[in-house]
Structures are given as structure tokens and as C-alpha cells.
Amino acid sequence: MTEKAMSFSTAWKSFYAKAGLPRIVIGVFFIFLNIVSIVIGISFGSLMTDVIIRALMNMILVLAMVPGIRSGIGLNFGLPLGILCGLLGGVISIELDFTGAMGFLMAILIAIPFAIIVGIAYGWLLNRVKGSEMMVATYVGFSAVSLMSIGWMLLPLNAPEMAWPMGMGVRTTISLEGRFNHILNDFWRFPTGDMDLSFGGFEIPTGLILFVSFMLFVMWVINRSKMGIAMKTVGANPKFATASGLNVNFYRMFGTVLSTVFGAIGILVYAQSFGFLQLYLAPMFMGFAAVAGVLIGGANVRDANISHVIIGTFLFQGLLVIALPVANNIMTLGSLAEITRLVVSNGIILYALTQVTGGD
Amino acid sequence: METANFVLQMKGIGKEYYGTRVLENININLAPGEIHAVLGENGAGKSTLMNILFGMSVIHSTGGFEGEVLINGESANIKSPVEAMEAGIGMVHQEFMLIPEYTITENIKLNREITKPNIFSRLISNKLETLDRIEMNKDAKKALKTLDLNIEEWIKIAGLPVGYMQFVEIAREIDKSNLKVLVFDEPTAVLTESEASNLLDAMRTISSKGIAILFITHRLDEVMEVADNMTVLRDGKLVGVRKKEETSIDELAEMMVGRKINKVEKGTNTIDESVYKLELKNFSVDMPGEKIKGMDLKVRKGEIIGIGGLAGQGKIGVANGVAGLYPSKGEVLIDGTPLPLNNPKESINRRIAFVSEDRRAVGLLLDIGIDMNIAVTAMQNKGGFLKHYGIFSQQDTKAIKEHAEKMRKELDIRCTGVDQPTRRLSGGNQQKVCIARALTLEPEILFVSEPTRGIDVGAKKLVLDTLVKLNQEKGMTIVMTSSELGELRSVCDRIAIINEGKLEGILSPDDSDKDYGLMMAGNYSKKANSGGEVE
Ligand SMILES: Nc1ncnc2c1ncn2[C@@H]1O[C@H](COP(=O)(O)OP(=O)(O)OP(=O)(O)O)[C@@H](O)[C@H]1O
Numbered sequence: 054m055t056e057k058a059m060s061f062s063t064a065w066k067s068f069y070a071k072a073g074l075p076r077i078v079i080g081v082f083f084i085f086l087n088i089v090s091i092v093i094g095i096s097f098g099s100l101m102t103d104v105i106i107r108a109l110m111n112m113i114l115v116l117a118m119v120p121g122i123r124s125g126i127g128l129n130f131g132l133p134l135g136i137l138c139g140l141l142g143g144v145i146s147i148e149l150d151f152t153g154a155m156g157f158l159m160a161i162l163i164a165i166p167f168a169i170i171v172g173i174a175y176g177w178l179l180n181r182v183k184g185s186e187m188m189v190a191t192y193v194g195f196s197a198v199s200l201m202s203i204g205w206m207l208l209p210l211n212a213p214e215m216a217w218p219m220g221m222g223v224r225t226t227i228s229l230e231g232r233f234n235h236i237l238n239d240f241w242r243f244p245t246g247d248m249d250l251s252f253g254g255f256e257i258p259t260g261l262i263l264f265v266s267f268m269l270f271v272m273w274v275i276n277r278s279k280m281g282i283a284m285k286t287v288g289a290n291p292k293f294a295t296a297s298g299l300n301v302n303f304y305r306m307f308g309t310v311l312s313t314v315f316g317a318i319g320i321l322v323y324a325q326s327f328g329f330l331q332l333y334l335a336p337m338f339m340g341f342a343a344v345a346g347v348l349i350g351g352a353n354v355r356d357a358n359i360s361h362v363i364i365g366t367f368l369f370q371g372l373l374v375i376a377l378p379v380a381n382n383i384m385t386l387g388s389l390a391e392i393t394r395l396v397v398s399n400g401i402i403l404y405a406l407t408q409v410t411g412g413d
Numbered sequence: 414m415e416t417a418n419f420v421l422q423m424k425g426i427g428k429e430y431y432g433t434r435v436l437e438n439i440n441i442n443l444a445p446g447e448i449h450a451v452l453g454e455n456g457a458g459k460s461t462l463m464n465i466l467f468g469m470s471v472i473h474s475t476g477g478f479e480g481e482v483l484i485n486g487e488s489a490n491i492k493s494p495v496e497a498m499e500a501g502i503g504m505v506h507q508e509f510m511l512i513p514e515y516t517i518t519e520n521i522k523l524n525r526e527i528t529k530p531n532i533f534s535r536l537i538s539n540k541l542e543t544l545d546r547i548e549m550n551k552d553a554k555k556a557l558k559t560l561d562l563n564i565e566e567w568i569k570i571a572g573l574p575v576g577y578m579q580f581v582e583i584a585r586e587i588d589k590s591n592l593k594v595l596v597f598d599e600p601t602a603v604l605t606e607s608e609a610s611n612l613l614d615a616m617r618t619i620s621s622k623g624i625a626i627l628f629i630t631h632r633l634d635e636v637m638e639v640a641d642n643m644t645v646l647r648d649g650k651l652v653g654v655r656k657k658e659e660t661s662i663d664e665l666a667e668m669m670v671g672r673k674i675n676k677v678e679k680g681t682n683t684i685d686e687s688v689y690k691l692e693l694k695n696f697s698v699d700m701p702g703e704k705i706k707g708m709d710l711k712v713r714k715g716e717i718i719g720i721g722g723l724a725g726q727g728k729i730g731v732a733n734g735v736a737g738l739y740p741s742k743g744e745v746l747i748d749g750t751p752l753p754l755n756n757p758k759e760s761i762n763r764r765i766a767f768v769s770e771d772r773r774a775v776g777l778l779l780d781i782g783i784d785m786n787i788a789v790t791a792m793q794n795k796g797g798f799l800k801h802y803g804i805f806s807q808q809d810t811k812a813i814k815e816h817a818e819k820m821r822k823e824l825d826i827r828c829t830g831v832d833q834p835t836r837r838l839s840g841g842n843q844q845k846v847c848i849a850r851a852l853t854l855e856p857e858i859l860f861v862s863e864p865t866r867g868i869d870v871g872a873k874k875l876v877l878d879t880l881v882k883l884n885q886e887k888g889m890t891i892v893m894t895s896s897e898l899g900e901l902r903s904v905c906d907r908i909a910i911i912n913e914g915k916l917e918g919i920l921s922p923d924d925s926d927k928d929y930g931l932m933m934a935g936n937y938s939k940k941a942n943s944g945g946e947v948e
């Protein structure tokens with residue numbers, strides 16, 4: 054082998070070791086889809102915009118996995134708990150007739166106390182079932198969504214866009230039009246209006262980028278704080294943590310609360326981009342997508358950091374966004390494309406879940 | 414040399430981990446029934462060499478190895494422990510590989526269960542055969558008996574003292590019928606002297622049956638006692654091969670370290686006779702396998718006190734109880750004021766630091782860097798290594814690194830960098846990280862349990878010298894628990910012997926071997942009561 058080939062092969066080896074096979078395969082597939090989409094004439098600019106928006110609107114939900122994993126409760130399949138708190142915050146904010154940025158902010162501020170209380174109760178429960186957290190969490194998530202379906206029906210709300218025309222309860226989807234629809238996506242969106250075409254439809258959702266970056270930064274700061282390090286220690290080795298004078302149950306609960314709060318904020322960011330609050334059974338499977346995202350990013354049951362979140366969300370959501378129009382173009386039959394999307398999405402989730410063992 | 418005479422040959426073995434060379438061109442030949450010792454400093458590559466032989470996955474997931482392994486003269490391509498087992502190689506690991514929730518028999522027979530057919534297995538597959546527990550228990554008993562181990566085979570591993578776990582590992586290996594080569598990776602590091610001599614006897618029995626033994630240890634006297642030949646490694650290279658008759662402990666030590674090793678100098682320390690730094694009154698600790706049942710002990714300020722005794726008698730329980738890790742009762746006074754029990758944080762706040770005997774389970778964060786391992790306890794309890802921004806605090810990465818570098822130098826921690834995860838350190842270097850973490854707490858009382866377990870002659874001297882230095886220069890009171898009497902007698906001012914969960918008596922380092930023997934066996938107080946006097 055020549056010098057050059059040698060250094061290339063070592064460079065490839067170290068890249069391979071760092072990135073890992075799954076990410077390389079998915080990355081290559083992602084690029085392949087991109088090329089196909091250009092070849093079949095889908096506007097590349099707007100496709101990229103979609104990828105960015107879809108990734109960012111999901112990112113905080115994926116970020117919510119990080120404190121759970123670091124504190125040792127594992128993958129937080131109980132994420133729907135946080136999502137329900139977020140939705141509740143959104144509903145109350147609308148009921149109180151807040152609009153625009155204020156509506157979004159109030160939704161978050163109202164959701165957080167709920168999330169903290171729910172997180173404490175949930176953390177207490179998880180401390181009682183050490184060793185089988187993930188199974189319990191999955192059931193807790195499912196039950197909470199089902200129970201809350203009854204709750205939604207009983208909520209005495211008056212705001213016309215939420216209440217059923219007659220009787221009690223909330224509608225299944227609530228439009229955020231005139232409330233906080235696209236409040237982040239449209240903030241300092243660039244370029245706007247007429248300039249659109251000059252970039253081939255490419256736009257930068259500045260507000261969304263700023264907000265998500267801020268949340269990533271908050272998590273980064275937490276991870277490097279005294280409490281964040283204590284949490285990581287507890288997750289890495291509870292016996293070591295005990296011997297170091299740390300209260301293991303407290304920091305596990307701290308991680309659970311953080312995860313729930315980030316889940317609550319995450320769903321509101323998602324909703325403002327999506328344009329609707331989806332209630333009733335919609336939150337049921339959102340935990341799985343978040344779990345898949347963080348695993349694809351390279352996290353495992355015992356270790357997760359912010360780069361895993363960013364890489365994983367872009368790969369997972371990016372793939373879904375591009376697969377849809379490509380499939381649409383290749384198979385004109387409408388339902389076939391939707392089926393392809395479901396196969397890809399659930400396929401990735403399934404693949405990610407087979408990686409759950411992680412660690413050594 | 415005729416190949417056929419060797420049951421095992423390793424030829425030109427080399428290994429790199431992540432670009433760092435840890436073994437280079439190693440050759441070892443082993444005749445049937447030979448006991449061959451592999452010696453070397455911590456991190457010399459001994460365990461790595463054995464992992465290669467045993468096909469461990471750490472080797473193959475990190476790019477495999479160079480060279481060739483021959484069994485009975487034929488090239489063996491061993492890629493997994495299962496293949497190694499099939500080829501007749503058994504291994505007793507440095508770190509235990511037992512399943513805590515299983516009984517001794519189940520662990521001994523794991524994956525090699527004896528089964529008898531039943532109706533389902535006849536119909537479907539022999540995977541469904543019933544376990545023949547009676548046969549299995551018989552075999553297990555036999556293996557335990559070879560080792561002179563007096564323990565019931567139906568007991569669960571969890572809760573057994575470490576000394577026993579080691580024997581269970583060995584029993585598991587000698588129970589294999591096609592065994593040709595048995596590897597011991599530091600089998601005696603966790604054993605007391607009497608257990609160790611049992612083991613050496615067992616090794617002789619095993620080798621007399623024609624099984625060859627590869628034996629890793631840091632105890633050179635053991636090597637001289639049982640080994641026929643020895644191979645010495647240093648920094649991954651072969652330094653030399655010796656026959657027992659041609660060498661001496663001193664020569665071997667020098668070959669290992671590359672320089673002469675002096676004895677640990679005890680020196681003089683100042684003990685404040687007037688005050689007690691630590692008092693235990695009717696102190697009980699409920700630590701499985703190492704229970705303490707109401708003992709009294711007074712430790713003077715500035716002394717090094719040793720705690721010795723046979724495995725399972727409770728010596729390990731003392732430090733674990735005071736550190737708050739196992740449920741305790743009774744009274745502990747520090748400087749005359751009571752210490753709240755069962756509260757590790759309180760113990761740390763009262764300036765007690767504890768280096769656990771179980772470094773992998775309690776002492777280390779295996780997937781986290783050396784630097785954070787050393788700093789984290791001090792950070793959480795004393796607020797060190799933090800930068801403050803108003804109400805926020807952030808880790809002071811620079812201070813953590815610098816401190817780790819300092820410790821690396823002081824304790825000679827061999828690593829590729831202070832950010833290396835501790836899982837990738839050799840056993841002895843892991844131990845140094847544990848000690849560094851305790852020292853970072855700047856304790857007034859330092860509890861160290863088995864501080865030199867698994868560390869080489871050079872490092873041992875370094876660790877013991879460090880303890881002596883801390884004691885002399887900083888007046889640190891040190892409570893050292895150890896299974897090695899020789900080590901206790903070389904540095905301690907007094908040695909407390911624990912028997913059946915109680916203090917049997919206190920001896921001075923110069924007391925006779927006979928007194929030590931009597932006391933460890935629990936016959937001292939009996940003798941004293943019938944005539945003599947204690948203290
Ligand atoms: N999994 C691993 N990844 C990377 N490096 C490793 C790994 N295991 C061991 N090493 C490195 O290989 C070298 C040899 O380690 P090894 O465990 O073989 O030493 P040893 O001779 O058994 O030491 P000890 O007496 O302390 O047990 C050390 O420098 C160690 O840091």
C-alpha cells in the first residue's frame with residue numbers, strides 16, 4: 054500500500070470507529086435519497102428547509118431523553134407524561150385567551166409546574182422499580198395517555214376553537230391559527246416573501262434555530278453543573294455515588310423531572326411548527342420516535358450527550374422528510390407513499406430499539 | 414526444540430489498543446503439567462496476553478492480535494471464550510465472572526449443565542432436557558473438595574466474601590473434563606495467606622494431573638514456591654525467561670521493574686497518645702459475608718493501625734461500616750463526638766475517606782475518565798473543581814485536568830492520558846485512581862482496604878510509601894485493612910486482628926508469627942483466659 058492509501062485507510066478506520074456502522078449506513082442512505090430527489094426534480098431548497106424544520110421541531114423531545122439516560126433510569130419511554138403536561142399548558146394558555154408570543158410563553162410557563170409535579174411522582178415510581186424502569190415507563194406512558202383521554206373529555210373549557218359545539222370536553226385537534234402558530238418558525242425567517250425563489254425555496258427559520266439552540270445550551274450547562282455531574286455519577290454507578298455521599302434516588306428523580314419538563318416544552322415547540330395541538334391518543338407513540346432519534350445519534354442506555362441528539366434527530370427526521378416526496382414521485386398511488394413512509398419510520402424505530410442493549 | 418512436547422505455544426504475539434502498542438513479539442512455551450508464571454508490572458500486558466489466549470471479545474473488537482497460538486503443535490484459531498473452552502483452555506479471571514444471583518453449582522456448571530431427557534426434549538429438541546441437579550451438585554462438591562473449600566454448593570454467589578468467589582471460579586474451571594491449560598490471572602490477590610497456600614496446593618494437584626498452568630501474580634514468594642519457569646514482561650516486551658533453580662526473588666523483581674526495589678521504610682511518626690481520633694463502641698456492621706458483631710476499638714491520632722484476620726471474619730466490614738455503606742449499629746466517635754451512622758455524606762464531611770476493596774463495583778466510574786473519577790467526590794462534597802457564575806456552577810475542566818495530571822505523576826498512574834476511561838486501565842492502575850480520589854478529599858482519617866491488591870512490587874512500594882508519607886507529613890490517621898500480614902507488619906504501628914466479627918486482640922508488628930497465627934485462628938483469647946493476659 055502507498056503512503057497515501059495507508060493514511061486514508063487509517064483515517065477511514067478512525068472515522069468508522071467514531072461514527073459507527075449504523076450512522077454511516079443511514080447517512081449514506083440519506084445522501085442517496087437527496088441525490089434521487091434532485092434527479093427526479095424535487096426542489097432541493099425547499100426540501101432542505103423541510104429537513105431543518107422537521108429536525109428542529111422534534112429536537113427538544115429527543116433532548117428530553119438525555120437527562121433520563123444520564124441519571125440511570127434509561128430510555129424514558131414515559132415521555133408522553135411530559136407531552137401531556139405540555140399539551141395541558143397549551144390548552145390552558147388558549148383558554149385564558151393569550152395570543153402570539155405571549156400565548157407560547159404562557160403555555161410553557163403553565164406547563165412547567167405540571168411537568169415538575171408529574172415528574173416527581175413519576176420519579177418516585179421509577180425509584181421503586183429499579184432494574185425494570187423501561188418496561189414500567191412504557192406502561193405508565195400508555196396508561197397516562199389513555200387516562201388523560203378521559204380527562205380531555207371532562208375539561209370544562211369555553212374557548213370556541215377548543216370546545217366541541219355542544220357538551221363538555223376538548224376537540225381532538227386544536228388549530229393554533231391566531232394563537233401561537235409558527236411563532237418560532239416565522240420569527241426572523243430568512244429570506245422572506247418575494248426573495249423566496251432566489252434560493253430555490255430555501256429558508257432559514259431563525260427563531261426556531263435560536264430557541265432550540267438555547268434549549269440545547271441549557272442542557273449543556275446543566276450537564277456541566279454540580280448537580281448535572283452528580284446525576285451522571287448516579288447513573289454511571291449507583292454504588293460509587295452512594296459511597297461519594299450522593300443521594301441516588303434524589304438524582305434519579307431530578308433526571309426524571311428534567312426529562313418530563315423538556316418533554317413538555319418539546320411538544321409545544323413541535324405544536325407551534327405543526328400548527329395544531331393534537332390531544333387524545335396522539336401522544337401515545339411520540340416517545341418511541343424520540344427514543345429512536347437519540348439511539349440513532351449514537352447514544353446507548355447508559356450514555357447520551359447533546360451531539361447524539363443533534364446527529365440523531367437530523368438523520369431520523371431528515372430521512373422521513375426526504376423519503377416521502379421521493380416515494381410520492383416514484384409511486385404515484387397515494388396510499389403507497391404513505392405506507393412507504395410508515396415502513397421507513399417504524400423500520401428505523403425498530404432498528405434503534407434492537408440497539409437498546411448498548412454499553413460494552 | 415520439538416514442538417510436540419508443548420501443549421501450548423504462543424509465537425510472536427503482539428497487540429495494539431487504539432494505536433497504542435501493549436504487546437510486542439511475545440513467545441511462551443508450555444509443557445504438560447508445567448506451572449509457568451508470567452510476571453510484570455501493572456500494565457505490562459499480562460492480562461492482555463491471557464485475554465488473547467482465551468479469545469476474549471475485548472481483543473477481537475479492537476482489531477485482533479498478531480502472532481500465532483499453537484495447541485499440541487497445531488495452530489489454533491481461537492476467536493471466543495467458547496472456542497477456547499473447546500480447545501481445552503480454562504481461565505480464572507482477575508475480575509470475577511460469576512453470576513451473583515445463581516448458586517455455586519449453577520455458576521460452576523454454567524453452559525455445561527448436566528441434563529437428562531424428558532418427554533419434551535425427546536419430542537422437540539435436546540435443548541429442553543431437564544437439569545440433573547443431583548449430578549451437578551455432586552460434581553460441584555467434588556471440585557470444591559479438590560480445593561479444600563468448606564462451603565455448601567447451593568449457596569448463592571451474591572453475598573459470598575470475595576475470597577470464596579475466587580475459589581468458585583477455580584472450581585468451575587477444574588470441573589471441565591478436557592482441560593489442558595489453566596490460566597490464573599492473579600488468583601491469590603484477593604485471598605488471605607492461608608487461603609492462598611490452599612490454592613497453591615490445589616495448583617500442584619491440578620498440574621500433577623498433567624494440566625499445564627499459566628500463573629499471573631505479583632507475589633514473588635508464591636512464584637518461587639510453585640512455578641517451574643517464569644516469563645517476565647515489561648512494557649509489553651519480553652524481558653526474559655528463567656527456570657526456578659536459576660533465579661531469585663530479587664532478580665525477578667529487578668527484571669520486572671528495571672531497577673532495584675528497596676524495602677518500604679517505616680520511619681517515625683508522631684502519635685498523639687493523649688487523644689483518640691476514632692473510637693468504635695459496640696460497633697456492628699451487617700455486611701454479608703463480613704459481619705461485625707459488636708466490636709470496640711480505639712485509634713490514636715496520627716497512627717497507622719492495621720486490621721487483619723481471615724476472610725469472612727469481618728475485617729472488611731469495619732471500614733465499610735464507618736464509611737456508611739452497610740447498615741451499622743453501635744457508636745462511632747470522631748475526636749470524641751459521635752458520627753451519625755449509615756450516612757456516607759456525613760462520614761465524608763467528618764473528613765473520613767474510604768478506598769474500597771471492591772474497586773470495580775464501588776471504587777470506579779468505569780466509563781468515565783480518570784480525571785473526573787478523581788475529582789467527582791471532592792466536587793460533590795467540598796465544592797472543589799467548580800467555577801461559580803452567580804447561582805450557577807460549572808465544572809472547572811482545567812482544574813480537574815491539572816489535578817489529575819498531578820496525581821498521575823505522584824502515584825505513577827500509567828495511562829494514555831488523564832481522560833482515558835478507567836475501564837481501559839490495568840488493574841493496578843485502577844487501584845491508584847481509587848487512592849488518588851480518596852486523597853483528593855484531604856481526609857484526616859483514611860480507610861484503605863486491600864490497598865495493594867493486584868498491584869506490582871514497584872507500585873506496591875509506591876502506594877505504601879505514599880501512605881507512610883501522608884501519615885508522617887500530614888499526620889493523617891490511617892486504618893489499613895489487608896489480607897497480607899506482611900504488608901500490615903511493614904507499615905502499621907499496631908495491628909488489630911478480627912475474628913468472628915469481634916476484636917480478637919491487638920498485636921505489635923514485631924510480635925511473633927505464632928501469636929499472629931493463634932490470634933487469626935481465634936485461639937488467642939482462649940489461651941489468654943486460661944492463664945495468660947491480653948494487654
Ligand atoms: N480494553 C482496553 N482498551 C485499551 N487499552 C487497554 C484495554 N485493556 C488494557 N489496556 C491497556 O493495555 C496495557 C496492558 O494492560 P493489562 O491489563 O494487560 O496489564 P497487566 O499486565 O495485566 O496489569 P495488572 O498487573 O495491573 O493487571 C495497559 O497499558 C492498559 O492501559
Ligand SMILES: [Mg+2]
Nearest residue numbers: 459460507840
Ligand atoms: Mg491484569
